[in-house]
Amino acid sequence: MVAAALLTLTGCGTEHATGPEHATGPERTTGPESATGSEGATRSGSTAGSRLFRDIAARCAGASTRLPSPPASDPPDNAALNPENSRYAENHGYKQTARITPNARCRGTAHAERITAELRKAGPAGVRNEGDLAALLERLAYPKDVTGVHRSGGSLGFTLSLPDGPCLTGRLGPPLDIETHGAYMEGGCAEPRGGH
Numbered sequence: 001m002v003a004a005a006l007l008t009l010t011g012c013g014t015e016h017a018t019g020p021e022h023a024t025g026p027e028r029t030t031g032p033e034s035a036t037g038s039e040g041a042t043r044s045g046s047t048a049g050s051r052l053f054r055d056i057a058a059r060c061a062g063a064s065t066r067l068p069s070p071p072a073s074d075p076p077d078n079a080a081l082n083p084e085n086s087r088y089a090e091n092h093g094y095k096q097t098a099r100i101t102p103n104a105r106c107r108g109t110a111h112a113e114r115i116t117a118e119l120r121k122a123g124p125a126g127v128r129n130e131g132d133l134a135a136l137l138e139r140l141a142y143p144k145d146v147t148g149v150h151r152s153g154g155s156l157g158f159t160l161s162l163p164d165g166p167c168l169t170g171r172l173g174p175p176l177d178i179e180t181h182g183a184y185m186e187g188g189c190a191e192p193r194g195g196h
Contacts, residue, residue: 052141053111060106067101094192098182100166108166108180115140115170116178127172133158148190161189 100108118136119127127133130149133156137147148159152171160168167189170178186192 053107056107056110056114059110060103063101063103063106065101065103067099070099094184094186096185097167098185100180100182104165104182105180107162108168111160111162112168112170112178112180115168116176119172119176127156130156133172159189159191 115137118140122132122136127136130151134144134147134149137149137158137160138144142160142162146161150157150159156172158168158170160170161183162168166180167183168178168180169189169191170176183189184192
């Protein structure tokens with residue numbers, strides 16, 4: 001009886017606040033530090049996001065909501081030749097993002113296309129500073145509380161925790177680049193700063 005209870009409890013805690021649809025992957029996007037970028041954190045937020053962006057929800061309705069199988073192990077690298085490589089990877093593990101479902105990827109791509117179209121329409125003269133970028137995102141119905149706007153190396157950028165799913169990280173470049181990704185392992189859509 002105790003063994004059965006322990007087996008049942010061992011599954012607890014495996015679903016993080018970012019939801020089961022997120023796990024590591026090569027895509028990245030950042031958002032505000034307080035935003036989780038999760039589909040599963042609150043179902044009411046997910047429902048509100050789906051109502052707000054009905055066209056995107058309809059476009060991605062057929063995409064799977066199940067996580068794809070994890071990729072096969074990477075081939076061995078030169079870690080044996082250089083032990084610093086494995087230490088570097090370990091020290092930067094906090095920058096890994098959660099995997100996302102095909103449905104979340106579809107929605108993220110659709111949002112990225114929507115934002116890209118508006119940025120191109122506005123042109124460089126229409127988005128000159130953080131205030132202009134924040135206003136453009138707000139006009140597109142992305143709430144301020146899930147949007148982070150910043151300037152880095154002279155380029156404007158943003159992080160966005162979508163109301164119904166994944167994170168987006170955008171850099172206005174050149175070139176303009178918006179990536180869809182899951183939340184960072186330490187939480188949120190904003191890329192963690194510093195190291196461990």
